[in-house]
Amino acid sequence: MDIGTVTERASPRQFGPKDDLPEEYRKAATRMIQFHANSEIMGAYLERPFIRQAPSLDRKLAFSAKVQDEIGHGQLLYRAAENLGVKTRGQMLDELANGEGKFLNCFHYPMTEWWETPMIGFFVDGAAMRRQATLKKTSWEPYAHAMDKICFEEGFHIKHGESILRELATGSRKEQELVQDAFEEWWPRILQFFGPTDDQSTHHDFASAVGLKTMGNDELRQAFLNAYLPKARKYGLEIPEYPRINEGEDGRYEVVEDDLDWDEFWQIAKNDYGPGRQQIDSRKAAREAVAWVRESMETPGSGPGSDTGDTPQAAD
Amino acid sequence: MSTETTGLGTPEDLTDAERGAVEAELRPLADGEFVLAERYTEWQVRAPTLESDLAISNIAQDELGHARLWYDLLEDFGYTEAALIWEANPEDFQHPTLVELPLGEGDWADAIVRGYLYDTYENLHLRALEGTSYPWIADRVGKVLAEEDYHTQHARNWLSRLCEDDPGRERVRKALDRLFPYALTLFAETEHEAAIVDMGIRTESLADMREEWLGVVVPHLDSLGLSVPVSEDGEVLVDLPDQVGTDGSHTEHWPELFEEFTHTYRELELGEPPRLLEDPDEV
Numbered sequence: 360m361d362i363g364t365v366t367e368r369a370s371p372r373q374f375g376p377k378d379d380l381p382e383e384y385r386k387a388a389t390r391m392i393q394f395h396a397n398s399e400i401m402g403a404y405l406e407r408p409f410i411r412q413a414p415s416l417d418r419k420l421a422f423s424a425k426v427q428d429e430i431g432h433g434q435l436l437y438r439a440a441e442n443l444g445v446k447t448r449g450q451m452l453d454e455l456a457n458g459e460g461k462f463l464n465c466f467h468y469p470m471t472e473w474w475e476t477p478m479i480g481f482f483v484d485g486a487a488m489r490r491q492a493t494l495k496k497t498s499w500e501p502y503a504h505a506m507d508k509i510c511f512e513e514g515f516h517i518k519h520g521e522s523i524l525r526e527l528a529t530g531s532r533k534e535q536e537l538v539q540d541a542f543e544e545w546w547p548r549i550l551q552f553f554g555p556t557d558d559q560s561t562h563h564d565f566a567s568a569v570g571l572k573t574m575g576n577d578e579l580r581q582a583f584l585n586a587y588l589p590k591a592r593k594y595g596l597e598i599p600e601y602p603r604i605n606e607g608e609d610g611r612y613e614v615v616e617d618d619l620d621w622d623e624f625w626q627i628a629k630n631d632y633g634p635g636r637q638q639i640d641s642r643k644a645a646r647e648a649v650a651w652v653r654e655s656m657e658t659p660g661s662g663p664g665s666d667t668g669d670t671p672q673a674a675d
Numbered sequence: 676m677s678t679e680t681t682g683l684g685t686p687e688d689l690t691d692a693e694r695g696a697v698e699a700e701l702r703p704l705a706d707g708e709f710v711l712a713e714r715y716t717e718w719q720v721r722a723p724t725l726e727s728d729l730a731i732s733n734i735a736q737d738e739l740g741h742a743r744l745w746y747d748l749l750e751d752f753g754y755t756e757a758a759l760i761w762e763a764n765p766e767d768f769q770h771p772t773l774v775e776l777p778l779g780e781g782d783w784a785d786a787i788v789r790g791y792l793y794d795t796y797e798n799l800h801l802r803a804l805e806g807t808s809y810p811w812i813a814d815r816v817g818k819v820l821a822e823e824d825y826h827t828q829h830a831r832n833w834l835s836r837l838c839e840d841d842p843g844r845e846r847v848r849k850a851l852d853r854l855f856p857y858a859l860t861l862f863a864e865t866e867h868e869a870a871i872v873d874m875g876i877r878t879e880s881l882a883d884m885r886e887e888w889l890g891v892v893v894p895h896l897d898s899l900g901l902s903v904p905v906s907e908d909g910e911v912l913v914d915l916p917d918q919v920g921t922d923g924s925h926t927e928h929w930p931e932l933f934e935e936f937t938h939t940y941r942e943l944e945l946g947e948p949p950r951l952l953e954d955p956d957e958v
Contacts, residue, residue: 400720403719403720407716407721411713412938413939414945415948415950416742416746416760417949417950417951418949418951420739420740420743423732423735423736424736426719427732430719430720430725430729434726472942531943644780645781646721647781648780651843652723652724652843653724654842655836655839655842656723656836658839
């Protein structure tokens with residue numbers, strides 16, 4: 360199939376592993392899904408300390424389950440990407456460890472306290488949900504298929520994030536102040552979640568033409584603001600004065616782009632932002648520390664355990 | 676004290692002695708599951724592969740779920756989750772010290788050996804609770820046992836896998852040498868031991884369970900080319916560690932872990948841990 364045919368046929372769930380797709384399509388789809396999968400892993404990495412810091416048994420269980428779900432999403436997405444025949448999962452995981460793999464801007468920032476967790480668990484996940492819902496109609500069928508399960512589980516995560524936010528926002532004065540501070544710190548990053556406006560976006564046109572992306576950054580951010588500005592207000596959060604958000608008479612919001620730190624955004628996009636780099640490197644160290652296990656799995660059969668017959672499938 | 680075969684009554688009906696014995700049986704069990712889970716969750720997003728990450732997360736959540744079931748039974752006696760965990764003192768916890776030991780970075784062998792030693796014990800312990808005289812425990816044993824079977828399978832499969840090559844087996848050997856003495860704390864008796872057995876709260880003594888446990892663990896480890904400090908006639912050749920946990924004595928690692936997991940609760944001066952479920956039997 361050539362690009363012309365792909366563009367012509369582009370529609371929801373149109374293409375699968377059996378189709379002979381041009382390299383340009385396969386590469387673009389790989390880039391997009393790899394970014395998504397990486398983001399699941401790095402999001403989980405950022406949130407994992409809060410399994411320990413969760414202030415009740417129920418919260419701890421829910422947090423552990425959430426982090427596990429994200430790893431499961433990563434697994435599904437790497438598989439959907441692998442099917443394109445461009446990169447193996449191992450390659451993609453290596454790239455992530457080496458700092459070549461890209462992932463969402465919000466997961467480059469450090470998160471140290473419990474009261475910050477709804478910033479990811481409610482707002483960022485809420486934003487992600489907006490985008491992911493549109494990806495159920497992406498033209499690469501395995502990606503769309505993965506999205507069915509992911510969106511289903513993401514719905515629970517957002518409820519959990521909202522429940523933590525509600526608890527803090529209706530809690531003691533101290534809790535309210537802490538969550539407001541966290542909101543002010545995270546809000547500009549959340550606004551940048553959807554990336555630059557479409558006219559600045561480098562990969563937008565092609566991805567749209569071949570049906571990989573079904574909605575632009577601008578439209579997604581608009582939909583997010585429509586839903587989440589009222590929610591933030593409902594929980595008594597004060598929207599910071601900057602970045603300015605002008606509400607038009609038609610109900611549309613306009614973010615003053617110059618109020619956002621795009622230098623930092625592009626630095627993050629290159630994996631050059633200090634705190635993000637630390638996240639990447641500490642995860643790399645953790646991954647290298649268990650390289651011996653992966654090596655051991657690749658060289659079986661030299662010991663007395665090898666003839667026991669219970670091949671460790673369940674261990675997976 | 677005679678053996679009670681007709682069963683103990685509802686939480687309110689228990690005599691002080693009966694209640695004391697039930698609590699003494701439940702507390703180490705609840706704390707053991709809770710703290711083991713706490714250590715397991717350290718592996719989340721750090722396990723060797725995505726698949727093993729998912730598996731260890733499952734196990735951690737199972738153990739947390741079990742802890743919740745046992746804590747819930749203690750709450751029948753008027754304790755709150757806050758008092759049992761979040762506002763407790765570190766020395767109130769009675770988990771065997773095996774589960775509180777820190778995990779070395781990348782020491783997956785530790786997670787597996789610890790899991791194997793603990794799960795084998797837990798399995799025996801749960802079986803000794805199937806015929807318990809306290810009906811509230813009996814109600815919950817089946818659910819817990821069903822999940823523990825998977826844990827034991829998981830641990831055994833991984834043990835075999837790691838022992839398939841020399842470097843892997845060497846890692847397992849080191850973990851086993853370090854953990855084995857602490858595994859003996861799983862069978863450390865408390866002052867309530869006689870009462871627990873006499874009242875039929877548990878149908879087997881810890882001493883008997885220890886014999887059974889050795890009977891399973893020693894030959895299995897031996898078949899994998901691992902040795903444990905146990906003589907041919909079954910005598911354990913290492914001493915019990917100074918801190919056994921079930922008597923409230925703990926290693927220096929415990930206060931640090933306790934400090935970490937109670938950090939948010941203290942910082943927010945909560946007073947009450949957020950509950951999402953009214954009744955843990957719902958899950």
